[in-house]
Amino acid sequence: MSATGFENKPGYIWINGEFVKWNESYEHILNHAMHYGSSVFEGDRAYNGKIFKLDEHSKRLIRSAEILGMKVPYTAEEINQACIDTLKKQGFTNAYVRPYVWRGIGDGLSIAGDNNKINLLIAMWEWPSYYSKDELMQGIKLCFAEYKRPSPATAPFEAKAAGLYVICTLSKHKAEAKGYSDALMLDYQGNVAEATSANIFFVKDGELHTPKADTFLNGITRRTVIALAKDANIKVHEGYIKPEELGDFTECFLTGTAAEITPVSVIETHTYKPAAVTAQLMDAYYKLVGKTA
Ligand SMILES: Cc1ncc(COP(=O)(O)O)c(C=O)c1O
The missing domain is CATH 3.20.10.10 (D-amino Acid Aminotransferase, subunit A, domain 2)
Known part of the structure; x- marks a missing residue:
């Protein structure tokens, strides 16, 4: 277990269309993103059950991926819906939202990763205001x-x-x-x-x-x-x-x-x-x- 135990939280992470238990959300360590930095992400926030500027964040995620040569296999609307579903599944009203797109594992571990699967996960956790x-x-x-x-x-x-x-x-x-x-x-x-x-x-x-x-x-x-x-x-x-x-x-x-x-x-x-x-x-x-x- 790590120093924080962040991998052992209860709840779920949305991964490629499925809810996977938070503590079982693993990817093979020879994935392209981990070795060559081929990943993009977002940071959204939900306030009182509503994710602020959700559509803008989802569109920026897709655009960021495109800039890195990755086609996200979901539309902005699908990403929006997945975020809303995950917020509901987690039962949060105020939360930090982390959508993340990464180039996954391939046939080998070459710098070129054109054939590697492009993945999307959406994780969220409660992040209350610590300071008045x-x-x-x-x-x-x-x-x-x-x-x-x-x-x-x-x-x-x-x-x-x-x-x-x-x-x-x-x-x-x-x-x-x-x-x-x-x-x-x-x-x-x-x-x-x-x-x-x-x-x-x-x-x-x-x-x-x-x-x-x-x-x-x-x-x-x-x-x-x-x-x-x-x-x-x-x-x-x-x-x-x-x-x-x-x-x-x-x-x-x-x-x-x-x-x-x-x-x-x-x-x-x-x-x-x-x-x-x-x-x-x-x-x-x-x-x-x-x-x-
Ligand atoms: C490097 C950097 N600059 C600026 C921002 C602020 O961006 P935003 O207001 O879209 O969260 C962020 C946070 O996402 C960031 O990581």
Whole structure:
């Protein structure tokens, strides 16, 4: 048994159209995804029994797979339904949802895996809010990551591909070892990009500033927050932000399905005070997703 016992939870995982017992959900260890990183995934969240932006997540999953040359053998509608069925089967109302597509086992273990089966699983687990809004408003601390977001000519940045997370895991581990919660990654040209699994926003004079998403995932939450800001007549600037400009901002927060809106209080030597704009967008986001807990 592993340190967490995560493999021994009760319940089921939807795998290729069937509910398989959580603790019996195994795949042969010589599968292509494990050896060559040929897998893509999603992270959705269910609030009060409804998966937020489910269709957008399912479509992004299919698109991510396509970018990696994999044709998902299910339509977005079928994936949506499977997610809804799994939520029901698990009996959850608030949950994190993990659809995952991978290239499975083949005739051998060659780098080419065109004939290997493409698989889909949907797992979900309860993920309550650990922090109240007041606690969140204290803000988390970020340091700079050692690794940079690669150029679009080097990595398929629009795909939510598991392989792209290697530098994220390394950066997060290093940040935590130094006492920070997460790391801020720059892009290959030295512009501010994003955290290891969330996008970043800044506030200056009541207006939002966020890096242009041309080397990293343009998150569904990022787009949602931009729309919410525009609805609230908060001006949004998408552009290149240099590390030297980090001292110009007063508020900072991260966005992501898992992170939701997480205020930031420190980036290395810069300090921020999560305040009115962050709080207003958090309230608007919670209302939109139907978060009550
Ligand atoms: C690297 C990375 N950037 C950004 C995001 C935010 O994306 P979303 O808001 O679609 O969850 C995520 C989370 O999925 C991520 O892993």
